[in-house]
Amino acid sequence: MSQAASRSIQALVARDYGQPPTVEWVELEPPGAGEVRVRLQAAGVCHSDWHAVTGRLPMPMPMVLGHEGSGVVDAVGAGVRGVAPGDRVVVTWVPSCGACYWCLNGSSELCAEANRGAVDGTGADGRTPLSWRGAPLHRFSWAGTLAAEAVVPEAAVVRIGGDLPWREAALLGCAVQTGVGAALRSPIRAGDTVAVLGLGGVGLNVVQGARIAGAARIIGADPVAWKGELALQMGATDLVGSGQDPLSAVLDLTDGRGVDVAFEAVGSVALMAAAFNVARRGGTAVMVGVPDPTEELSVNAFAFPSQEKTLTGSWLGGSHPARDIPRLEALWRAGLLQLAPLLSHDYALADAPQALQDLLAGRVARAVVTFPDR
Amino acid sequence: MPVFQDSAALYNILGGFFDTRVRFTEEAHLIHQVGGPILFVFEEPAAQICWVPVESGREAPFELALDGQGPSPLLTFRQSGDTAHRFWHGGLDLQQALARQQVRAQGPLSRAMKLLPHLDAIYPLYADYLQAVGRGDLVLPAHGGGR
Numbered sequence: 372m373s374q375a376a377s378r379s380i381q382a383l384v385a386r387d388y389g390q391p392p393t394v395e396w397v398e399l400e401p402p403g404a405g406e407v408r409v410r411l412q413a414a415g416v417c418h419s420d421w422h423a424v425t426g427r428l429p430m431p432m433p434m435v436l437g438h439e440g441s442g443v444v445d446a447v448g449a450g451v452r453g454v455a456p457g458d459r460v461v462v463t464w465v466p467s468c469g470a471c472y473w474c475l476n477g478s479s480e481l482c483a484e485a486n487r488g489a490v491d492g493t494g495a496d497g498r499t500p501l502s503w504r505g506a507p508l509h510r511f512s513w514a515g516t517l518a519a520e521a522v523v524p525e526a527a528v529v530r531i532g533g534d535l536p537w538r539e540a541a542l543l544g545c546a547v548q549t550g551v552g553a554a555l556r557s558p559i560r561a562g563d564t565v566a567v568l569g570l571g572g573v574g575l576n577v578v579q580g581a582r583i584a585g586a587a588r589i590i591g592a593d594p595v596a597w598k599g600e601l602a603l604q605m606g607a608t609d610l611v612g613s614g615q616d617p618l619s620a621v622l623d624l625t626d627g628r629g630v631d632v633a634f635e636a637v638g639s640v641a642l643m644a645a646a647f648n649v650a651r652r653g654g655t656a657v658m659v660g661v662p663d664p665t666e667e668l669s670v671n672a673f674a675f676p677s678q679e680k681t682l683t684g685s686w687l688g689g690s691h692p693a694r695d696i697p698r699l700e701a702l703w704r705a706g707l708l709q710l711a712p713l714l715s716h717d718y719a720l721a722d723a724p725q726a727l728q729d730l731l732a733g734r735v736a737r738a739v740v741t742f743p744d745r
Numbered sequence: 746m747p748v749f750q751d752s753a754a755l756y757n758i759l760g761g762f763f764d765t766r767v768r769f770t771e772e773a774h775l776i777h778q779v780g781g782p783i784l785f786v787f788e789e790p791a792a793q794i795c796w797v798p799v800e801s802g803r804e805a806p807f808e809l810a811l812d813g814q815g816p817s818p819l820l821t822f823r824q825s826g827d828t829a830h831r832f833w834h835g836g837l838d839l840q841q842a843l844a845r846q847q848v849r850a851q852g853p854l855s856r857a858m859k860l861l862p863h864l865d866a867i868y869p870l871y872a873d874y875l876q877a878v879g880r881g882d883l884v885l886p887a888h889g890g891g892r
Contacts, residue, residue, distance in 0.1 A: 627838070649845075671843060671844045
């Protein structure tokens with residue numbers, strides 16, 4: 372079932388690098404082959420949206436921001452088999468092709484086709500379904516969820532159950548997959564000690580992922596006091612706060628040994644080095660935060676062989692959405708995954724620019740844009 | 746809060762320890778095996794203390810040059826004041842500290858490594874010194890040091 376006419380919808384548009392995003396009326400084409408149209412019910416606002424605005428994440432402009440959301444499938448294009456109009460879905464941002472080297476080797480989060488589309492802003496057919504003022508309008512990594520509606524590849528949506536609220540479901544699109552996934556696919560073993568440097572929306576999910584993975588001690592570090600309190604709620608056992616050097620503080624808490632697994636969840640080069648340095652001999656440091664593409668990281672080279680340390684990265688938490696969103700949903704249903712505490716502030720789409728500002732100012736864990744009239 | 750609140754405090758306490766205690770130990774003569782000046786560069790607070798070897802016959806085998814006044818160093822160790830404070834307590838594994846970038850070394854590190862086993866005799870002097878100058882409040886409890 373498809374519909375022929377384009378629609379005018381409202382969306383949060385980043386016009387150019389460094390320009391403040393604004394809410395605009397844009398044109399959205401109906402779904403083509405392999406695509407679905409989703410009427411958004413909720414969409415998360417993430418630091419990565421801001422990174423796209425600043426150019427830290429290299430993506431084409433102009434673009435509709437937003438890369439996690441939840442909503443109802445409104446129409447489907449030819450060949451779509453997995454979802455149908457009326458289905459409740461999560462929208463995510465790495466629609467893997469299933470055929471490239473990385474997909475075939477179990478790393479669909481690194482899918483070559485998904486990465487290509489994220490970087491050049493076009494779909495598999497070389498077009499974008501969006502336009503603005505008569506010119507093509509791109510979307511954040513195939514998604515563009517900070518909009519009333521989105522046309523996305525079928526692989527960018529995953530069906531969810533009727534009991535999962537829209538706002539909570541939206542977070543499964545990015546923050547939860549990224550944070551929880553990073554922990555679940557790290558070497559954490561039951562009883563381990565873990566450090567999480569940075570307690571934003573992703574870091575808090577690393578904390579609860581570490582708890583789910585069986586970590587006995589989870590040290591959260593962030594200078595913002597309320598984020599620390601939230602981390603305790605998510606499973607942190609110790610906090611390193613404002614005015615404390617994370618390296619010294621974590622070493623003090625572990626009798627100088629360091630942690631089994633350390634995570635950096637900000638994208639700060641200084642914190643990335645700190646994460647490597649707080650890992651114990653034989654430990655692992657996982658870089659989850661996204662730094663500027665031009666930045667370089669300096670760590671002690673001798674530490675690799677002499678300390679047997681592992682430095683690794685995590686993209687989308689190593690998740691495969693079709694596999695992992697249902698698993699995260701099951702963890703939520705079992706009471707093991709907390710979603711509601713992350714939802715501190717709701718915004719109307721018209722206030723999405725303010726949501727971004729509040730996120731940057733550290734006033735919210737995860738800002739969510741909702742569409743209450745639906 | 747850093748142990749040394751400002752550069753003056755670091756010079757007074759750590760510099761005083763080097764000047765009045767370390768220079769007069771048996772182990773201080775080992776600086777001649779290093780073969781050149783050793784510069785300690787501190788951050789938080791910013792300060793520099795250089796151990797400058799001197800000819801035999803002087804009152805001690807090395808003198809101190811403060812605040813960048815010394816000759817070009819053979820070896821440089823960069824660390825925070827807090828890290829130095831812990832090191833001179835004997836509470837820091839240097840290999841670990843180098844691996845963790847708590848201490849950054851420049852120069853022929855192997856020459857300084859010759860001194861390390863002998864520092865065990867000096868570490869207890871630091872806590873004694875702190876007590877003697879009325880700063881027993883700065884003495885650290887025993888620490889694992891990640892060994």
